[in-house]
Amino acid sequence: MAGNSLKTYLELNSRLGEFGHYCPVCLALYYHLVDCSETADLTHAAEYKKFYYRLCGGNHLEIFLSNPDTFLAPCCPYNLPEPHLLPRKLTELQVKNKFPQQVELKGFCPVTYKDGNQRYEALVRGTMEYAVEYKKKLYIFETKEKQEKFMRMPEIYCDQKLPCKIPPLDEPVPLTSLPTLGYLEQGVAEAVIKAMTAVGSLKPKYPFVSVKRSALVYVAFYLKAFNRKSSGCLRQKYKKKLASFLENCELITYLSSAMTGAYKPPSERPKDFDFKLNRNLGPS
Known part of the structure; x- marks a missing residue:
């Protein structure tokens, strides 16, 4: 018998032999309990004396068909255990x-x-x-x-017994039970390392603010912008603040390259020069 239609599968379930979905050849030859119920393909199923039997593969199907009585009661060497x-x-x-x-x-x-x-x-x-x-x-x-x-x-x-000495149990340790340094290491170390790496790569300098304070403000915005425990709306808010902060930091580099010793009238200046200069100086 072969086929995998719903009708065929239902018919097989209603007429399963004494081994149910277990392969009788595996049980007889090796005393292995091989359950075929998870396999929807019925290619390796056999019909014998109006009952169906499931086999784990083509080889065992051929062995079963060559002499079915060898694998069935009362000739089979092992019976399938009770369901429980x-x-x-x-x-x-x-x-x-x-x-x-x-x-x-x-x-x-x-x-x-x-x-x-x-x-x-x-x-x-x-x-x-x-x-x-x-x-x-x-x-x-x-x-x-x-x-x-x-x-x-x-x-x-x-039926096995553990030795007297076993590896320690992996029980979770509450973060609040750790000392301060341990708490910081386990709780925020990864986020702080990422923020410090970013600020070290960019080296931001905000206009009229010290290098130290510029770095601290950048790290603060970064941590808030990439805090996975914050809401998406809050993270987006601080990502915009972080982007604006970096734009202002870039003003110093831009203005130093755009400004020369000689005076230039407004018509000869870059289009965005006055806007960025005023932004750098802040409100008057």
Whole structure:
């Protein structure tokens, strides 16, 4: 049987054999639980004695069709465990809804630990994105590949004990609990470094204002203009102030190059010279 129309898929679900969506060949040959339910393609499905069976690939489909009775009861070497004894994937929300139940192995990935010969270096934390419930216990994994490996062979990885010494838990530290220098380093260091880099590159000098004060004003405008926690409207307001501030800083360079020792009548001056000169001098 082949095809992936909705009608065909519904028909398959209504007439699934004793292994459901699990590949009977993987179970018989390797005792692997390979769930094919996430695969919409029904190319590797077989019909036998009015029941449908799902296979994980073309090779196992051929093996199954060559002698189906070998992989079905009563001849099959292993039966599929009861539904409540099968591993099932969980979303992050489903894991959170099981609170206060805790994940096993204190959140370390059981597959990484087992495959790493249970060494200290193999204690790597899992992530809620890759979670599995098995025999009413929760496990989280480092990657999707390791989650899939656990789904195939849960018995190999489920019953492990942590050593006495484990890596420290990555518990978040409230910024307000840090000393002043630590608070500044963790809270504003990145933003301040960017602002200092920008002011160091531009070296702004505002008319009739000291270099030090010009730099301080620029940094203040920069921090407000690029504060990600501020509203878009407020950031835009200070970006305009920053742009205006830089325009005024450029007046000194412009006027020094445009003004010469000899007097020029207004008709011979650059068009924007008088405007920028008056802007530099400020209101009279």
